[in-house]
Amino acid sequence: MTIRKIAELAGVSVATVSRVINNDPRVLKETKEKVMKVIDETGYVPNEVGRNLSKSKSNMILVVVPTILNPFYSKILKGIEERASEFGYGVLTAVTHLKPETEKKYLDMLRSKQVDGAITLYSTFGKQTMDELAEHYSIVEACEHIRGSNVSYTIIDNESAAYEAVTNFIQRGHKRIGLITGSYYKCSEQARGSGYEKALRDAGISYDERYVQVAEYTYETGAEACEKLLRLEDHPTAILTVSDSVAIGAINKISEFGLSVNDVEVMGFDNTSITKMYMPTISSIAQPRYELGVVAVDLLMEKMSNPDTINKSVILPHEIIYRDSAKKSGN
Amino acid sequence: MTIRKIAELAGVSVATVSRVINNDPRVLKETKEKVMKVIDETGYVPNEVGRNLSKSKSNMILVVVPTILNPFYSKILKGIEERASEFGYGVLTAVTHLKPETEKKYLDMLRSKQVDGAITLYSTFGKQTMDELAEHYSIVEACEHIRGSNVSYTIIDNESAAYEAVTNFIQRGHKRIGLITGSYYKCSEQARGSGYEKALRDAGISYDERYVQVAEYTYETGAEACEKLLRLEDHPTAILTVSDSVAIGAINKISEFGLSVNDVEVMGFDNTSITKMYMPTISSIAQPRYELGVVAVDLLMEKMSNPDTINKSVILPHEIIYRDSAKKSGN
DNA sequence: TTGTAAGCGTTATCAA
DNA sequence: TTGATAACGCTTACAA
Numbered sequence: 103m104t105i106r107k108i109a110e111l112a113g114v115s116v117a118t119v120s121r122v123i124n125n126d127p128r129v130l131k132e133t134k135e136k137v138m139k140v141i142d143e144t145g146y147v148p149n150e151v152g153r154n155l156s157k158s159k160s161n162m163i164l165v166v167v168p169t170i171l172n173p174f175y176s177k178i179l180k181g182i183e184e185r186a187s188e189f190g191y192g193v194l195t196a197v198t199h200l201k202p203e204t205e206k207k208y209l210d211m212l213r214s215k216q217v218d219g220a221i222t223l224y225s226t227f228g229k230q231t232m233d234e235l236a237e238h239y240s241i242v243e244a245c246e247h248i249r250g251s252n253v254s255y256t257i258i259d260n261e262s263a264a265y266e267a268v269t270n271f272i273q274r275g276h277k278r279i280g281l282i283t284g285s286y287y288k289c290s291e292q293a294r295g296s297g298y299e300k301a302l303r304d305a306g307i308s309y310d311e312r313y314v315q316v317a318e319y320t321y322e323t324g325a326e327a328c329e330k331l332l333r334l335e336d337h338p339t340a341i342l343t344v345s346d347s348v349a350i351g352a353i354n355k356i357s358e359f360g361l362s363v364n365d366v367e368v369m370g371f372d373n374t375s376i377t378k379m380y381m382p383t384i385s386s387i388a389q390p391r392y393e394l395g396v397v398a399v400d401l402l403m404e405k406m407s408n409p410d411t412i413n414k415s416v417i418l419p420h421e422i423i424y425r426d427s428a429k430k431s432g433n
Numbered sequence: 434m435t436i437r438k439i440a441e442l443a444g445v446s447v448a449t450v451s452r453v454i455n456n457d458p459r460v461l462k463e464t465k466e467k468v469m470k471v472i473d474e475t476g477y478v479p480n481e482v483g484r485n486l487s488k489s490k491s492n493m494i495l496v497v498v499p500t501i502l503n504p505f506y507s508k509i510l511k512g513i514e515e516r517a518s519e520f521g522y523g524v525l526t527a528v529t530h531l532k533p534e535t536e537k538k539y540l541d542m543l544r545s546k547q548v549d550g551a552i553t554l555y556s557t558f559g560k561q562t563m564d565e566l567a568e569h570y571s572i573v574e575a576c577e578h579i580r581g582s583n584v585s586y587t588i589i590d591n592e593s594a595a596y597e598a599v600t601n602f603i604q605r606g607h608k609r610i611g612l613i614t615g616s617y618y619k620c621s622e623q624a625r626g627s628g629y630e631k632a633l634r635d636a637g638i639s640y641d642e643r644y645v646q647v648a649e650y651t652y653e654t655g656a657e658a659c660e661k662l663l664r665l666e667d668h669p670t671a672i673l674t675v676s677d678s679v680a681i682g683a684i685n686k687i688s689e690f691g692l693s694v695n696d697v698e699v700m701g702f703d704n705t706s707i708t709k710m711y712m713p714t715i716s717s718i719a720q721p722r723y724e725l726g727v728v729a730v731d732l733l734m735e736k737m738s739n740p741d742t743i744n745k746s747v748i749l750p751h752e753i754i755y756r757d758s759a760k761k762s763g764n
Numbered sequence: 765t766t767g768t769a770a771g772c773g774t775t776a777t778c779a780a
Numbered sequence: 781t782t783g784a785t786a787a788c789g790c791t792t793a794c795a796a
Binding site for chain 3: 105106117120123124149150151152154157
C-alpha cells in the first residue's frame with residue numbers, strides 16, 4: 103500500500119492524499135472523508151522513510167547509553183521519553199557497551215539523517231570527535247560532560263555533592279575518610295574527587311593517597327578496593343564511593359572484617375533502588391534523574407530548532423539521602 | 434554533501450559513486466581510488482534514509498522492552514546486539530513502560546519501514562494484535578510468549594524450572610512451600626505456577642491457596658506478600674519467588690520477623706547480579722540470557738530472509754543456582 | 765567498466 | 781480546493 107494506490111482507490115491525486123494524511127486544512131471535508139475511508143479500509147500506514155527523505159526530518163532522537171546494566175539510567179530515559187513525546191518525537195536507545203566503534207556507528211545515524219538529534223548519557227568520545235559532531239548536528243550531553251567540549255549539557259554539581267558528603271563525615275568526627283572512585287576518566291569522577299579533596303583541605307585534614315582507591319562500578323571491585331582500605335592499620339572510618347554497587351561491595355567487605363557500618367560508614371552514589379532494599383539500607387547521593395532527562399530533551403529541542411543557539415550547561419540539584427550506612431550530622 | 438556532489442567532484446556518475454560506496458567489484462581500481470579520495474576529503478556519509486527508501490530495507494531491528502529498570506534485560510540485549518551486528522544489523526531499543534500505545538507507536542516502525550524486524554522481550558499486546566502484526570512483518574518473541582499467538586519465540590521451560598526448584602525443597606523435607614508470583618498475566622508466571630502446583634501434586638502435598646501470594650516484581654510488594662505468608666500460624670518454610678527483587682523483599686521481611694533463611698528458605702528468579710551481592714547470597718533460577726538474545730536474532734533473521742518459514746519455539750536450558758538463601762538437596 | 769535514467773514513497777511548489 | 785510534477789538521496793536495470 104502506497105500513497106499512490108490510495109489516491110487511485112479514492113479517485114484523487116497523491117497530493118490530496120498527502121494533504122489528508124498531514125491534516126492540511128485546505129481539503130474539502132467530503133474529499134477528506136472519502137480518502138479516510140479508503141485509508142481505514144486498507145489499513146494504510148504512510149512509509150515513514152519516504153516521508154523522512156522528503157522532509158529531511160525523522161522526528162526521532164537517539165539516546166546513547168553505555169550500558170543498561172546500571173539501573174541509574176532507567177529513570178533518565180523515562181524523563182527523556184516522556185518529554186520527547188510531548189514534542190512529537192520518538193526515542194531510540196543505543197547501547198554502546200563502552201565501545202567507541204559502536205558509539206560511532208549509532209551516532210552516524212545523525213549524519214545519515216535517521217535521527218534528528220542525540221543525547222549522550224556517557225560518551226566514549228574525546229573532545230575533538232564530539233566537537234566535530236556537535237558542530238554539524240544537534241547533540242546534548244546528560245549526566246556526564248566531556249571537559250571543554252562545546253556542547254550543551256545538564257548535570258549535577260558532582261564536586262559539591264562529594265564535598266557535602268565528606269564534610270558531613272567530618273562534622274560527625276571522622277578524621278580518616280576514604281574514597282573509592284572510578285579510574286578518573288569521567289568528569290563526574292574527577293569532580294567528585296575534587297570535592298573530596300577540597301572538603302578535607304577546608305577541614306585541615308591532610309590528603310592521604312592511601313585512602314583513595316579505584317574500582318570499576320561493580321560490587322566485586324568495590325569490595326577489593328575496600329579491602330585495601332581496611333587492611334591499613336589506621337583504616338578509614340568513613341568511605342565515600344561513586345556508585346551504590348561499589349558501596350555494597352564495601353559494606354560486604356566491612357562485615358567480612360567483623361565490622362559494621364557503625365564502625366566504618368559508607369556513602370553510595372545515585373540512590374538506585376537497591377539502596378532501600380539492602381540491609382543495612384544505604385545512604386546515597388541522589389541525582390534528579392527524571393529531570394535530567396527532561397532538561398536534556400529541552401536543550402536538544404532548543405538546539406534542533408535553532409542550531410546557532412549558544413551552548414548551555416544546566417546544573418540540577420542533588421540531594422544526600424541518609425539511611426543506615428551513613429548518618430547525618432546533627433542527628 | 435550528496436552522492437551527486439561527490440560524483441561531480443570526482444568527475445564520475447552517481448552510479449559509480451554508489452558502486453564505490455557499496456563495494457561493487459566492477460569498478461576500476463583507479464576510479465575507486467579517485468572517488469574514495471573525494472569521499473575522504475569531504476567527509477561524506479551516505480544518507481541512510483535515501484538508501485533505505487531505495488532498497489526498501491533499513492538494516493535495523495527494533496527491540497521492545499517493557500522497562501530497563503530490570504537488569505534482567507541487559508544481557509539479553511547484549512546478545513541481541515552482538516548477534517545482529519554479525520548480520521550487519523543495528524539494534525534500536527524502545528522502552529514501552531508497559532503502555533500499549535507506546536508499544537504500538539514503536540512497532541509501527543515496522544509498517545513505516547523504519548526497521549526490518551522486531552523482537553519483543555515482553556509485549557503488552559493480545560494474541561489478536563500480535564498475530565495481525567506478525568502476519569505482515571517479521572517479529573519474534575523472547576523470554577515471554579503470548580499464548581497461542583502465531584510467532585516464533587525463544588524461552589526457557591518455566592514450568593520445569595519451578596517444578597525442579599519446588600521438588601528440591603520437598604526433597605529436603607519442606608512440606609509447607611509458598612509461592613510469590615506475579616498477577617498471572619504473563620505466560621512465564623502461569624508456567625511457573627503450574628510447575629509449582631505440579632511438584633506439590635507429584636509429592637502428594639495438597640495445594641493450599643493461602644501459600645500463594647501475588648507481588649509486582651518489586652522488593653516492596655515482595656515484602657508485603659511475604660508478610661502475609663509469615664503471618665500464617667503454619668507459615669511456609671520455603672518460598673519460591675518469580676524475581677530476585679521479590680526474593681530480597683521476602684528475605685528482608687523474614688529477618689524482620691526474627692527469622693532467617695535457615696528457617697524460611699527463599700528461591701529467587703533470573704539470577705541477576707544482586708543475588709551475589711546480597712547477604713545472604715540469594716539462590717536463583719538462571720536463564721541463559723545472552724543466548725536468548727542470540728537465538729531471538731537467529732529466529733528473526735530466518736523470518737526476515739524467508740517470511741514463510743514456519744514459526745518455531747526454541748526452548749533454552751535453565752539452571753538453578755544454589756547459594757545461601759536456599760540449599761541444594763543432597764548437600 | 766561506466767553512464768543514463770527509472771524507480772523507492774513521500775512532500776511541496778506551482779498552476780489550474 | 782485540487783492536481784501535475786519536481787524534488788529528496790540513493791540503488792539498479794539496462795545501455796553503451
